[in-house]
Amino acid sequence: xxxxxTKTETAAEEKLRKAKSAKLILLFAMVSMTMMFAGLTSAFxxxxxxxxxxxxxxxxxxxxxxxxxxxxxxxxxxxxxxAIQKDNRSxxxxxxxxxxxxxxxxxxxxxxxxxxxxESGYYxxxxxxxxxxxFLYVVTVTHLLHLAxxxxxLLIIIYNxxxxxxxxxxxxxxELGAMYWHFLDLLWLYLxxxxxxxx
Numbered sequence: 001x002x003x004x005x006t007k008t009e010t011a012a013e014e015k016l017r018k019a020k021s022a023k024l025i026l027l028f029a030m031v032s033m034t035m036m037f038a039g040l041t042s043a044f045x046x047x048x049x050x051x052x053x054x055x056x057x058x059x060x061x062x063x064x065x066x067x068x069x070x071x072x073x074x075x076x077x078x079x080x081x082x083a084i085q086k087d088n089r090s091x092x093x094x095x096x097x098x099x100x101x102x103x104x105x106x107x108x109x110x111x112x113x114x115x116x117x118x119e120s121g122y123y124x125x126x127x128x129x130x131x132x133x134x135f136l137y138v139v140t141v142t143h144l145l146h147l148a149x150x151x152x153x154l155l156i157i158i159y160n161x162x163x164x165x166x167x168x169x170x171x172x173x174x175e176l177g178a179m180y181w182h183f184l185d186l187l188w189l190y191l192x193x194x195x196x197x198x199x
Contacts, residue, residue: 019172023175026176027179033146033187040138041198047131053130060114060116061116062112063109063113069102069105071185072102073181073185074181076102077177077181077182081175081178093161093162107147124136125137139195149180153177
């Protein structure tokens with residue numbers, strides 16, 4: 001009996017250690033990404049002093065909608081995490097698939113925003129481009145690349161969920177996914193507000 005308790009405690013400790021390690025690695029990655037975007041936005045501010053900087057550039061309306069959509073992703077992922085803690089598998093399925101749909105919609109709206117910029121007569125590269133739109137493109141596409149990682153991880157989480165790898169005692173994958181998506185959402189909110197007030 002004593003040996004069984006010891007094994008159970010050892011397994012629980014190992015599980016906790018792995019969870020802490022995984023969260024620490026993810027946190028380190030998020031700090032690194034934050035530093036990269038801090039560098040990009042700093043370069044953006046410095047470039048505003050250039051003579052060819054667009055003074056009256058307006059963000060496309062699709063970016064406003066995409067901001068609301070990506071914030072909704074955080075809500076659905078948070079609710080999915082809460083649902084798995086209660087072993088409500090049907091709710092987790094709906095919420096994870098909802099998060100995936102919203103994430104894809106965010107990407108579609110971002111590209112729609114790029115289209116609106118081009119329709120306004122501004123280009124990202126070539127003769128008709130400006131430093132303003134080029135910077136905007138670099139910042140948003142870099143975020144989209146990180147979001148692609150989020151979508152891939154979400155697909156893996158959904159796959160594992162259908163394989164019944166998560167339950168109220170095993171939530172690490174969903175927790176890590178939620179952490180990363182919350183980070184992506186906050187990062188985009190920062191970028192959107194930055195671009196809105198410092199354009």
